[in-house]
Amino acid sequence: MKVPSQFIVVDDDSVNNLVCRYTIASFAPAARIQLFTNPGKALASIETEFGDEAEDLNATLFLDINMPEINGWEFLDAFSLFPEKLRAQINIIILSSSIDPEDLRNAENHPLVRGYYSKPLSKETLHQIYNVNNERA
Secondary structure (H helix, E strand, O other), X not given: OOOOOEEEEEOOOHHHHHHHHHHHHHHOOOOEEXXXXXXXXXXXXXXXXXXXXXXXXXXXXXXXXXXXXXXXXXHHHHHOOOOHHHHOOEEEEEEXXXXXXXXXXXXXXXXXXXXXXXXXXXXXXXXXXXXXXXXXX
């Protein structure tokens, strides 16, 4: 997977979001980073920003599973209703502290999920996701 120019983090934990911002910025300094503690607002923003047919954006979305208003699986259900062109612009990766084997199985079998990683996000995880040689970091 190519390193995107944009990252979106959807997690109700604002401290984790700041960790993600710092880690992503140190990995991809020129990348645009959006943080959302409210999954509903994230969905609305994605629909607005990525819904433009004229623009072809590329982003990675780090999604938490356990959130109070809309959990990660409900987020994926709503995201799956977006047009294919929009969905194709965003690679979704679960970033969770869940150790529930069912969550891992669900992520592995979900057509929109490209990976499942444990919190906190690290540069090593980013290197793994994008197959970047650690020596170049």
